[in-house]
Amino acid sequence: MKLRYMIGSFTLLVVLWQLVVVVGNYEAALLPSPKQVAQALWSLFISGLLLEHISISLYRFGIGYILAVIAGITLGILLGRMPTVWRFVNPSVQLLRPVSPIAWSPFIVLFAGIGNLPAIIIIFIAAFFPILLATVTAVSKISPVYLQIAQNFELTPFAVVKKIIIPASFPAIMGGLQIALGSAWIFLVAGEMVGAQSGLGFLIIDARNALRLDLVFAAIIIIGLFGLLFNTIIQQISYRVTKQWGVQ
Amino acid sequence: MIKINGVTKVYDTHHILKGISLEVTKGEIIAILGKSGCGKSTLLKIVGGFETSSTGEVIVNDVAVTEPTKKCIMLMQSYGLLPWRSVEKNISLPLEQHTALTVEQQQQRIAHYMQLVQLTPYATHYPHQLSGGMQQRVAIARALALQPEAILLDEPFAALDTFTRYFLQDELIKIQQQESTTIMLVTHDIDEAIYLADKIIILAEGEIAKEITIALPKPRDRSNADFQHYREVIFTEFELTQQQMIDYQI
Numbered sequence: 001m002k003l004r005y006m007i008g009s010f011t012l013l014v015v016l017w018q019l020v021v022v023v024g025n026y027e028a029a030l031l032p033s034p035k036q037v038a039q040a041l042w043s044l045f046i047s048g049l050l051l052e053h054i055s056i057s058l059y060r061f062g063i064g065y066i067l068a069v070i071a072g073i074t075l076g077i078l079l080g081r082m083p084t085v086w087r088f089v090n091p092s093v094q095l096l097r098p099v100s101p102i103a104w105s106p107f108i109v110l111f112a113g114i115g116n117l118p119a120i121i122i123i124f125i126a127a128f129f130p131i132l133l134a135t136v137t138a139v140s141k142i143s144p145v146y147l148q149i150a151q152n153f154e155l156t157p158f159a160v161v162k163k164i165i166i167p168a169s170f171p172a173i174m175g176g177l178q179i180a181l182g183s184a185w186i187f188l189v190a191g192e193m194v195g196a197q198s199g200l201g202f203l204i205i206d207a208r209n210a211l212r213l214d215l216v217f218a219a220i221i222i223i224g225l226f227g228l229l230f231n232t233i234i235q236q237i238s239y240r241v242t243k244q245w246g247v248q
Numbered sequence: 249m250i251k252i253n254g255v256t257k258v259y260d261t262h263h264i265l266k267g268i269s270l271e272v273t274k275g276e277i278i279a280i281l282g283k284s285g286c287g288k289s290t291l292l293k294i295v296g297g298f299e300t301s302s303t304g305e306v307i308v309n310d311v312a313v314t315e316p317t318k319k320c321i322m323l324m325q326s327y328g329l330l331p332w333r334s335v336e337k338n339i340s341l342p343l344e345q346h347t348a349l350t351v352e353q354q355q356q357r358i359a360h361y362m363q364l365v366q367l368t369p370y371a372t373h374y375p376h377q378l379s380g381g382m383q384q385r386v387a388i389a390r391a392l393a394l395q396p397e398a399i400l401l402d403e404p405f406a407a408l409d410t411f412t413r414y415f416l417q418d419e420l421i422k423i424q425q426q427e428s429t430t431i432m433l434v435t436h437d438i439d440e441a442i443y444l445a446d447k448i449i450i451l452a453e454g455e456i457a458k459e460i461t462i463a464l465p466k467p468r469d470r471s472n473a474d475f476q477h478y479r480e481v482i483f484t485e486f487e488l489t490q491q492q493m494i495d496y497q498i
Contacts, residue, residue, distance in 0.1 A: 145324055145326055145328045146328070146330065148298060148316070148322070148324070148328070149324075149328050149330075149341075151298075151315070151316045152296070152316040152317075152318065152321055152322055153318055153321075153341060153342040153394070154316075154317060154318050155345065156345065159344070159345055163330075163341065163344075164330070167330070167332040167333075168330075168332070170332070244332075244374060245331045245332045245374060245376070
């Protein structure tokens with residue numbers, strides 16, 4: 001995504017927003033203008049609250065996402081190499097996968113209480129399935145030629161995973177990581193709305209309860225910007241790797 | 249060095265190989281020549297341990313082959329290079345865990361084989377940045393780096409243009425003479441077989457139809473009368489018509 005398109009797109013969005021506010025003649029309490037939201041953002045930043053909420057959200061997101069990456073890739077490699085086992089596991093995965101992580105929140109709050117853990121669990125669930133499915137698919141589609149070479153060179157099972165399976169499936173796994181990243185970030189906010197007393201999701205709920213829609217908008221903008229940042233980073237990594245390897 | 253004793257291969261009720269027995273001595277290039285579907289690739293896979301025979305056995309240096317080992321490296325038609333590794337890293341793959349070589353010795357060996365296949369300037373290039381011929385040379389260097397007992401080539405130059413094929417055939421002979429590597433080659437190219445091999449095995453319907461020893465010095469001259477003689481012997485074996493022989497030579 002080129003910077004000039006990004007700036008142009010955001011400018012257009014802000015202009016449209018301002019137009020809606022002016023044409024609709026909405027009160028600030030109902031639909032704050034871009035300027036009022038910018039002021040709210042600044043006040044959040046100055047008070048230190050913004051950084052506090054961002055850092056706690058990033059912490060939960062980081063832990064939940066990294067755990068999902070480790071579990072999803074590890075299980076995905078194992079199941080991708082064991083097609084018979086996967087045929088038994090797959091129906092259950094397909095049953096659980098479409099269930100929104102938020103649907104589990106009553107159980108999660110019941111067992112994990114409130115605080116960081118429920119949000120981390122929700123992020124984990126949101127990220128785990130896309131990574132698992134992408135990894136299983138990628139591993140099961142590795143060219144048999146690579147595995148024959150590994151066999152011919154008598155590579156150890158660990159070396160086969162490290163030197164053949166992971167790199168061979170990496171471009172496809174990256175697709176899963178990208179989907180999981182977006183999904184996890186969406187559910188972080190949702191998770192913080194149901195089981196946390198801090199974070200960007202909580203900030204939205206707290207501001208709504210105080211009828212401060214300018215703060216709600218400020219939190220939405222920050223959430224969107226971080227989502228965009230993560231997506232850009234992972235896209236760049238994927239692009240560089242696939243370009244270097246000549247993979248389509 | 250390689251002994252093939254009464255190897256048969258049966259798929260369902262179809263007999264692909266019917267009791268093949270053959271010996272390949274050290275440093276020899278042997279070409280298995282035959283039409284598509286005659287079982288030549290199956291035989292090579294059995295020698296490499298990638299397929300099991302229905303009956304009979306393959307012995308490499310007094311050890312029966314039951315699975316692929318680094319003693320016999322098979323070069324696939326698709327080269328089998330790892331796209332995520334540079335030329336240098338592809339060649340280093342087999343050396344990274346097996347040998348008792350130090351890192352420095354590994355580097356020396358990699359450098360030696362890169363030089364042998366004339367790819368030193370391309371050490372950091374990735375496979376997709378190389379031509380088909382260069383990719384095949386990387387695959388050959390990677391196989392040689394392990395210093396195997398034998399290299400098994402399954403139609404190694406089939407996907408290449410004539411000029412690259414001729415160039416690589418010369419390179420293969422040079423490398424083989426330097427390294428004294430035993431080579432077992434499967435091809436359907438009659439000229440390639442005569443040009444490279446010390447012995448040609450003609451396979452037809454799963455059986456050895458003829459063994460021809462090519463008693464010509466290397467490098468060979470394709471326009472030489474003796475070369476032409478071997479060509480005619482093989483054409484006769486395949487029952488090709490006079491017209492087909494003329495077409496082929498054109």
